[in-house]
Amino acid sequence: MKNTEIALSRTKIAENFPELSEIGIELILSSMVEEHPELSTAEFFTWLDDLNKSVTFDIEFVPLTELKNWNVDELGNVRHESGKFFSIQGIRVKSANQNVVKEWDQPIINQPEVGFLGILCQKRGDVLCFLMQGKIEPGNVNKIQLSPTLQATKSNFMQVHGGNVPKFLEYFKDEVEGRKIIVDQLQSEQGARFLRKRNRNMIIEMPASTNLEVPDNFCWLTLNQLKYLLSYPNLINMDTRTVLSCIQIV
Template sequence: MLEKKFLNWLKSANDFSKPKVILIDIKKLKKWNFTERTINHESNRFFNFKYYKVLSKIGNISKLFYSPFIVQQEVGILGILIKRFKNEYKYLLQAKFEPGNINKIQISPTLQATKSNYNKVHKGKQTDFVDFFLNSINKRNYIFNKKLPEQGTRYINKYNHNIIIESKSNNIKVPKNFLWVTKKEIKELLKKNNLLNMDTLSVLSCIVKKEPNVVSHNKKIEINNKISVFDKLHNQKINLTNLTNLKGWKYHNKKIINLNKEYFSIIGIRTVTNSREIKSWDQPIIREYHNGIVGFIVKKLNNSLHYYMQIVKEPGYKKPLLTGTICVKNFGIKNYKNNFFINILKQKKKSKILFNKTLSEEGGRFFHKQNQNLIIEIKNQINIAEKKNFIWLSHNQMVDLIRKGTISIEARNLFLSFNVEKIL
């Protein structure tokens, strides 16, 4: 159960922030340009939307679709400061408002900032702790630092630095909206839907510890070969187009919509708050038509838990990634009647739900977007053959591949949520 200090802390952050988000015509966003080719900020910084035609080929099977994507070439920083208090680590987290957060305030990393933000392109206040992280990066003084991929069906080639830094200082000034949090408290926070920010989960996934005496079902060379074969079979061409030629999409009723109500719409919002670098700003933001679902099927192989992972080649990335057994960005159960993950979920006598929680996408680019996160353990007598684009991975292999940057953000966040007790 959440302690009273957390509830008071979150209430205090929300009361101070006084956030307000207003929907406005996407063509009337202040400091943004709306054209046939793009939606971009007048500074040519932050991010923009562009329109793409995507052709995917797997062997002789082709799929053509059209979609807007977020283009944000800057590599941002997602950083968590940790410090040892007596015999345990604590993690410095902040109660942060983002305009797309379904619950306004979420518990975010110590630093969650784009390069445009921490370079003050907005001409506002400096982001807390940014100099601390930049100095540590320059001095190579960190526990972990790696560029990891973001959502490859919504972004084009978007990475963020995921950084963990340990401080030995006793003179860190902690603002009111920050709090040192224990591992046990993070576990409690995960019991609440939409409370822990997805970027917090992503960073913490990088410091999940390995387990002793694990015998993996597949060897490293077998994993690499399977990914390589999938990569060679899966060809993908992605080309820029304009809004008029973006089949299935149009500007309508003050926003860009998908005519079949698939994927998402792009809406315009105006934000007012006391707790960010500037008091007010306009921006475009993605609004999904349906919630998503991210799930693992797990099973004990060689006496240790293994994850049945899917190999995908998302439009936003040139190289394949490993994601959940199921990872659907717009989830409608009616559309997935024949999906084996859903079928196993229904077979309660053959499976057991180990984790089931609703978690939000990042609220700076996604408006009220939620994913159901599920982990289902199947009984040992149930055999699932490894399909061409699926493979069993052990806990330790998951740890290695997260740190390597081969696991999707959805999968690494679910992995962390299930293994939070194993972080540093």
């Protein structure tokens, strides 16, 4: 869409749905724009391919006893020496529900902390776009997947690992001038695998005038492009999906 077509579409949405808020109109418009001039869908796949080619990745399986800074205690639980991150413990579950297995044993990841899953959005070329991160994680079958702008546990952003502060953390953690909160929901994470783990799912809009320094492994996409990319297996990661699912058009 050209800027004139975008403006006309915005006007038509407002006329047909007068009950919508300003952000509701912008979200619908973003879901309609198929090819954004800043990064077309074809250009996105070129960006993704180049990013995958630039990344080296190797996984080596080692015994738990050889993991750096991790220990197995006398009960068989796996813990980090800092006492942070998470521990892997055994649990026994008993259920009164007659429609499920009444009792079973399983390992579970005990992580009683709240992390951030956050996506920044901003008007780019007069269309609301979402800042996505090309992120590689050990369990990915295809190297790079699209993750939220910020994907960090509390131990990560508190730098327990000794690394850098996650990029864009301040926009979600602090009261940054000009920010508008579109989504802010506390959600539990995979209760069958995690114990007491929650994430703060957020979408933050920043003014178009805010200069965001975006690294090469980040890209801007419209909602329409994200909807299209959802049809590709193993491309939009789980955390991105859960954040986007929190959007309400009001």
